[in-house]
Amino acid sequence: MKNSQITIPPAIKYLVYGLLITCFPLIAKTQNKPAATAGEKQQEDVIYPIRTVAIPQGLMLEVGGMALLPNDALAVSTRRGEVWIIHNPYMKNGQLPQYRLFARGLHEVLGLAYIKGDLYATQRSELTRLRDLDGNGEADEYETIYSWPLSGNYHEYSYGPLLDKDGNMLLALNLGWTGKEQSLSKWKGWMLKLSPDGKMHPFATGFRSPAGMTLNNAGDVFYVENQGGWVGSGFIAHVEEGDFHGHPEGLRWANQPGSPVKLQIKDIPNTGEPMFEVAKRMPGIKTPAVWFPHTILGISTSGVINYDEHGKMGPFEGQLLVGDQGQSKIIRVAMEKVKGVYQGAAFPFREGFSSGLLRMTWGSDGSLFVGMTSRGWGSTGRQLYGLQRLEWSGIMPFEIKSISARPDGFELEFTMPVDEVSARKASSYELSSFTYKYHSDYGSPAINQGKRSIKAIAVSPDKMRVRLVLDSLKEGYIHEVKAEGIRAAEGHLPLMHNYGYYTLNKIPDGEKLTISAENRVAAEHNMAMMGHSTGKSSGTRSVPSAKHQAKQPADWSDGPDRTIVLGTRPGLKFDTELITVKPGTKIKLTFANNDDMQHNFVLTAPGAANQVGEMALKLGINGEKLNYVPSSPLVLFNTLLLQPGKSDTIYFTAPSKRGEYPYLCTYPGHYMIMRGILKVE
Amino acid sequence: MKFILKKVPLLLISTALSFGAMAQSPAATNVPLTSLNSFRNAGNDWKLYSWTSMDPQRPGKIKVKPGTGILVNTKNETTLVMESQPGDSEIEFDFMISKNSRPSVFVQGYEIKLTDSHLKQVPAFSDMAGIVLSAQTGPKGFPASMNAAKAPGLWQHLKIRFRAPRFDASGAKIAGARFEDITLNGVLVHAQTELPDIGKTNAGLAFKGEAGPVAFRNVSYRQLPQAQPSPSSGRYRPATNPISLDPTDSPYILRSFLNFNSGKRTHAVSVGSPGGINYSYDLKQGTLLQVWRGQFLNMTDMWHERGEPQTAKPLGSVILLSEEPALAVLSDPSATWPAAIPFDDFANKGYSLDANGLPTFRYRLGTADIADKMEPDANSGGLRRSISIENAPANMYMVIARSKLIEALGKGLYSVNNSEYFIRIPKKTKPILRATASGQELIIPTARQSSQVSYSIIW
Structure with missing residues (x-):
């Protein structure tokens, strides 16, 4: 049934959208919340409502995989090893969904697919085909299709299968974690291809945590990656046979029979140069198609889905939607191929899901099922697990639909005609470029930041496109494109999301825009912009020393009154959540990060934890350099941002005023959960 | 390494505390x-x-x-x-x-x-x-x-x-x-x-x-040493609510990691029956690892937070059996039993469930196709194991028990490891009780081509 959806020819489609835009105030009245009035920003929850699918009490639906079945039921696999079949997950006519247990006892199923009449589940150690032979609605054949070794490390997660266009199944295997990523057993950090005859072919490596895979409309394979060692920030990459995607650990197995990868671990320099620079001189390193700047477009990339003919999510067909577990949100990726290489831009799309978003699948009505779990990791959506469904209201969102590269700049395409006056103003835009370090450290600060100035602006006759000619383009760099000043022609709407990040792998050839009196940007603007430019930055972290006193103050002749050693516990927790001291206590505090992600310790004024956490989040791409410590009087003392396994000691005097002083980790995504109280009494 | 060193101070503290208590123990x-x-x-x-x-x-x-x-x-x-x-x-x-x-x-x-x-x-x-x-x-x-x-x-x-x-x-x-x-x-x-x-x-x-x-x-x-007062200076941490798993109306077949003798088994499965007769099995060796009666599994180390150990823990009194593979080709009946089958030589095929939900594990070893089934025996409270082998090569044997001491008590009954558990073999089966470097082994030669072997474990 789901394949019988009628494809509307583009021309008619735009006509429909045109009608929708015209009817905008009318439609808006039917929504729960009032829609934007003229000049007011559209709200995500109006354009894209989230529906929560009811889950029976006591059922821990920690979603690891999802697949829609031909009878429009949703199969969901869980981290506790169950496979549930949910009928009426749409809750049509207000009726509750019905759950039936199909299989159980599997080992943390993080991938589920319905392929040619069968359900396939990826457990930690194998791909399993589940069949119900006696027709009683429960699986009674758990057949091992392919099995791989494991070291016993918890971080060796397994994902898939993805059916490729030739009928092969692709699996992806996570690296282990021992204080750093390691490939502790064969094929960890690899993607494996199972051909229809059942043979396994090692396909590509360099993966760190390849939690999501998809095909795009061309049938090319993409995967999404998580920030960590050798991965400066999350990204999406195009995977082809023999690729190496950046994390050297998988190369441990490159010499095994059947491996199509020739690189060796020693070939990969740990210099902290940008990845594209290293890739230039070391053939075989594949750089991401699109980077997702850390904390702005997610902190833990998880699932990915192609907006193909099954979806109905507004004007973004052919783009990819990428989920983020830590920030409980979906971002949108619009790619193009330039000189044979995928590249493109990522944009915010929808936030506010209830738990850690891991999986997405299309419903038969074109809505998007979102399966979630946050156990052990924490997420902005505070629920431990959840199942929700994203709908499109039919209201046209005003968005930057895509960004494409031009020989001399970029072209922005919008979802609605833009107001020409705003589009022609250079001050409506702000462009800059930066990149990340490629090194074994966990993550990376944004480096080599520089402002780009606009030399010319041309608006297309239909007002759907704006071409920006820049002073220069930085090949290999991420280009931040902000368009805060743009307004829609209709209703003078601002953009719902006014920025995107374009990864410029290749500068295209072709005709440059002839700069004319009509499109030239006045020089004053560029001068003004240059004035605001921060110029290049080395990427070293700055440390506000008064709040980060790393040496014992000279006047502490008797040393500290109190020595505190603070550690972490898994699941975003400090190992001590209440410390009681007397006013004015001289404190020596050592924060030892024994977790597998970055953390800091920030002591704030009473009641200021949320404010400080939110301020840290807004530091954006500069956050890491600033240790995610906002410059604010609400911050009393802080440690550095610590890599996994590192520690930092600070000296400070407890406030003289009695009260409860929150301490928290301000690393984005952590501040809501990772907290404690310094009680001064 | 630094990561590990960070944990040392905490370990020292806890060791010191427990050492203090032990020191008084006569x-x-x-x-x-x-x-x-x-x-x-x-x-x-x-x-x-x-x-x-x-x-x-x-x-x-x-x-x-x-x-x-x-x-x-x-x-x-x-x-x-x-x-x-x-x-x-x-x-x-x-x-x-x-x-x-x-x-x-x-x-x-x-x-x-x-x-x-x-x-x-x-x-x-x-x-x-x-x-x-x-x-x-x-x-x-x-x-x-x-x-x-x-x-x-x-x-x-x-x-x-x-x-x-x-x-x-x-x-x-x-x-x-x-x-x-x-x-x-x-x-x-x-x-x-x-x-x-x-x-x-x-x-x-x-x-x-x-x-x-x-x-x-x-x-x-x-x-007994003097009762220790509750430590008032120690850090209070609320206990983790344990997560236990019990089969209710049909057997529960659970894949997990499993701590066993020499380390962590990564391809293990545990099967719990509603009657409380439970076992663990290594899917990559065809080995019956352990049996126990009563409650099934503690899942806390798998399902709490990240579940870093990823191990399921049996809740009852566990009888540890052998960890070597069940089947082996021996050049002669005195040849040493192999310690393990290399990963790629053992093709695990998964399992299918019978009408009662009991699994039969299937695998291929060389040319041999093996089906291995364990059924609870409500009369003895034990487990009956039946292995059928097709296309078996010559000189394939199955090991039934391995221990320091195996005593034949007559009529197919054997006491293993100084009466830790019993093995009962059908009278018509002729096992070989042989000496090994560390004790004894009870093995059964399998017939070429098609072969059926069964025995019961009673504990």
Whole structure:
């Protein structure tokens, strides 16, 4: 049934959208919340409502995989090893969904697919085909299709299968974690291809945590990656046979029979140069198609889905939607191929899901099922697990639909005609470029930041496109494109999301825009912009020393009154959540990060934890350099941002005023959960 | 490495604390069973032997060999009281009961039953390891928290930590008696059980026979250290709510990592039946790893937070079996059994469920296709294993048991590891009991082509 959806020819489609835009105030009245009035920003929850699918009490639906079945039921696999079949997950006519247990006892199923009449589940150690032979609605054949070794490390997660266009199944295997990523057993950090005859072919490596895979409309394979060692920030990459995607650990197995990868671990320099620079001189390193700047477009990339003919999510067909577990949100990726290489831009799309978003699948009505779990990791959506469904209201969102590269700049395409006056103003835009370090450290600060100035602006006759000619383009760099000043022609709407990040792998050839009196940007603007430019930055972290006193103050002749050693516990927790001291206590505090992600310790004024956490989040791409410590009087003392396994000691005097002083980790995504109280009494 | 070093200070603290407690713990006193001199009223019902065997299914059937070291009562209802009276004490002993026996052990007058009740899913206070109270009012007793009993005819182990009542100078009681804990076959079955007053007694440790034979050996006791006050300076952390898993209406087949002897098994499966007969199996070796009865699994280390160990823990008293592969081709019947099958030589095919939800595991080893099925046997409380092999190569053998000591008791019954568990083989099957570097192995040659092998494990 789901394949019988009628494809509307583009021309008619735009006509429909045109009608929708015209009817905008009318439609808006039917929504729960009032829609934007003229000049007011559209709200995500109006354009894209989230529906929560009811889950029976006591059922821990920690979603690891999802697949829609031909009878429009949703199969969901869980981290506790169950496979549930949910009928009426749409809750049509207000009726509750019905759950039936199909299989159980599997080992943390993080991938589920319905392929040619069968359900396939990826457990930690194998791909399993589940069949119900006696027709009683429960699986009674758990057949091992392919099995791989494991070291016993918890971080060796397994994902898939993805059916490729030739009928092969692709699996992806996570690296282990021992204080750093390691490939502790064969094929960890690899993607494996199972051909229809059942043979396994090692396909590509360099993966760190390849939690999501998809095909795009061309049938090319993409995967999404998580920030960590050798991965400066999350990204999406195009995977082809023999690729190496950046994390050297998988190369441990490159010499095994059947491996199509020739690189060796020693070939990969740990210099902290940008990845594209290293890739230039070391053939075989594949750089991401699109980077997702850390904390702005997610902190833990998880699932990915192609907006193909099954979806109905507004004007973004052919783009990819990428989920983020830590920030409980979906971002949108619009790619193009330039000189044979995928590249493109990522944009915010929808936030506010209830738990850690891991999986997405299309419903038969074109809505998007979102399966979630946050156990052990924490997420902005505070629920431990959840199942929700994203709908499109039919209201046209005003968005930057895509960004494409031009020989001399970029072209922005919008979802609605833009107001020409705003589009022609250079001050409506702000462009800059930066990149990340490629090194074994966990993550990376944004480096080599520089402002780009606009030399010319041309608006297309239909007002759907704006071409920006820049002073220069930085090949290999991420280009931040902000368009805060743009307004829609209709209703003078601002953009719902006014920025995107374009990864410029290749500068295209072709005709440059002839700069004319009509499109030239006045020089004053560029001068003004240059004035605001921060110029290049080395990427070293700055440390506000008064709040980060790393040496014992000279006047502490008797040393500290109190020595505190603070550690972490898994699941975003400090190992001590209440410390009681007397006013004015001289404190020596050592924060030892024994977790597998970055953390800091920030002591704030009473009641200021949320404010400080939110301020840290807004530091954006500069956050890491600033240790995610906002410059604010609400911050009393802080440690550095610590890599996994590192520690930092600070000296400070407890406030003289009695009260409860929150301490928290301000690393984005952590501040809501990772907290404690310094009680001064 | 730095990551690991960070944890050292915490470890040192906890080690120091536990070391402090251990330092006060005196050495154990072994009760000599070379004579009956340690007991007050030996009479004629209690005898010393060097060896005994009791049939798991026939009440009262006992075999003995002359000598000392094992204390046996074959008559009824007599109590043997020790001369010395341990006060606050940790008492340990092995015991063996006959089918339907109901013996007891007494600690300063408090009775713990050693009833044959291994098939019960939920024990009563009169069952194995239940505490029976003689007080006129109040509860009649406290049942064990779970059934950790083994089959009659096997050696079982009981450890009791007892805190005697306290009296002031005037003889008034200031603190009641308490079982700090009672551990049966390695499973904690009572914790911090406060006991009602049964008056002053001069009874020390005592053993009582009832309704059939009972044997004791390796009896020892030691002074309990002073009770440790609750540490007030330690960090308080709320306990993690444990996550347990139990099959209700059909077998639960659970994939997990499993700690076993030499390390972590990554391709393990555990099967729990609603009747409480459970086992673990290595899907990459075709090995029956362990069996246990009672509750199924503690999943906390898999399902709490990130579940870093990813291990499922059996909840009952576990019998560890062999970890080597079940099948091997031996060049001759004396060749050494291989320790493991290389990963790529063993093609695990998964499992299918029968109408009762019981799995048959399938794999290919060389040319041989193997189907391996375990079925609970409600009569014996054990497990019956059937392996069928197609296209078997020549000289393929199956190992049934491996241990320091395997004793043939006749009629296909074998006692393994000094009566830790029994193996029963159909009479028509001709096994080979052979010596190995570390003990003995019971193996069965398989027929070429098509072969069926079955046996039962009783514990």
